[in-house]
Amino acid sequence: MTRSVHEVMTSNPVTVEKLTSLAEAARVMRDADIGDVLVVDEGRLHGIVTDRDLVIRGMAENRDPAETTVHAVCTTEPLTVRPGDDVQHAVALMRRAALRRLPVQTEDGELVGVVTLGDLAVESDPGSALAAIAAAEPGS
16 A cells, blocks of 8 residues: 555654754754754745755855854755655655655645655665664664
8 A cells, every 4th residue: 555755754844944053953953863954934944954064065165153044055945745645756756856855845835744764764664774773762
């Protein structure tokens, strides 16, 4: 049976406003034990910023993490999926665009989750090493 994105996604995505500093975004990621946050502008999806973005587009470019906003380094207008989309659609989109995560939005633009490679690994092969890593408790 085909599964829907809402059945495998990570709910309650962590967000930051687009004027949040890189330093604050890094603290949010650390505290939530995640590698990305969704960037919003007045509650609407604006972009996505990853820990890698903080390093490659921020630190490596000598940007001041206390003064630079996530807007300056995030990927704007990220590809998204809907909660009811088929998981295979998400996989195909991630494969085609070489993405590790996709924001999940409802038709009216409400952010309801993120589907990640780890989520998909747990779904497709729960006994795999990647699934075990993805399912592990933070810090273990």
